[in-house]
Amino acid sequence: GQQLNQSPQSMFIQEGEDVSMNCTSSSIFNTWLWYKQDPGEGPVLLIALYKAGELTSNGRLTAQFGITRKDSFLNISASIPSDVGIYFCAGRSNRDDKIIFGKGTRLHILP
Amino acid sequence: EAQVTQNPRYLITVTGKKLTVTCSQNMNHEYMSWYRQDPGLGLRQIYYSMNVEVTDKGDVPEGYKVSRKEKRNFPLILESPSPNQTSLYFCASSLAADYGYTFGSGTRLTVV
Numbered sequence: 501g502q503q504l505n506q507s508p509q510s511m512f513i514q515e516g517e518d519v520s521m522n523c524t525s526s527s528i529f530n531t532w533l534w535y536k537q538d539p540g541e542g543p544v545l546l547i548a549l550y551k552a553g554e555l556t557s558n559g560r561l562t563a564q565f566g567i568t569r570k571d572s573f574l575n576i577s578a579s580i581p582s583d584v585g586i587y588f589c590a591g592r593s594n595r596d597d598k599i600i601f602g603k604g605t606r607l608h609i610l611p
Numbered sequence: 612e613a614q615v616t617q618n619p620r621y622l623i624t625v626t627g628k629k630l631t632v633t634c635s636q637n638m639n640h641e642y643m644s645w646y647r648q649d650p651g652l653g654l655r656q657i658y659y660s661m662n663v664e665v666t667d668k669g670d671v672p673e674g675y676k677v678s679r680k681e682k683r684n685f686p687l688i689l690e691s692p693s694p695n696q697t698s699l700y701f702c703a704s705s706l707a708a709d710y711g712y713t714f715g716s717g718t719r720l721t722v723v
Binding site for chain 1: 615644646651652653654655656659661667669670701703708709710711712713714715716717
């Protein structure tokens with residue numbers, strides 16, 4: 501089936517640093533979604549992207565829908581302790597109505 | 612409060628004993644879906660439903676059944692659970708396929 505390649509798998513950063521993660525697909529996607537999961541909870545939607553080239557912000561978070569429609573990026577500026585968690589990309593291809601998820605990027609913040 | 616409610620949160624059962632995990636949403640969403648989350652594998656879709664009486668297989672449907680008799684409910688049925696179905700399960704709903712999901716809090720299932 502279709503797969504999303506999300507990288508990096510995990511990150512260890514200092515508080516205050518900026519963070520970048522990305523997601524790539526072998527097929528064209530119509531929709532890209534970014535989620536965050538806190539321990540013991542379900543994922544929560546952060547940003548939704550619907551157009552190639554679209555750049556959308558949500559506070560310190562910024563995500564972009566790649567021009568090729570095969571990738572997306574999430575940046576977090578000036579990280580804080582509550583940013584710790586697992587970040588998932590998800591998307592819907594132009595082939596069907598399934599939403600598929602990447603394997604996640606686990607963000608750790610060092611004191 | 613708009614939410615997706617799953618029950619139970621935790622369940623330990625024995626191999627072969629049929630079980631149902633319930634899922635209900637109060638947002639009048641058309642689209643509902645079940646995922647399982649396993650370490651290193653992320654979230655994998657089991658089944659989804661685009662409307663009442665319409666269900667489709669996701670990427671890992673084997674060993675599961677679902678039904679969508681009414682808009683708000685989307686139960687997940689394991690007719691004969693096996694240990695490889697030990698996992699964290701999430702139900703989710705959205706207005707449509709393209710919109711972001713609202714997820715439930717998860718059901719941690721252990722099959723011994």
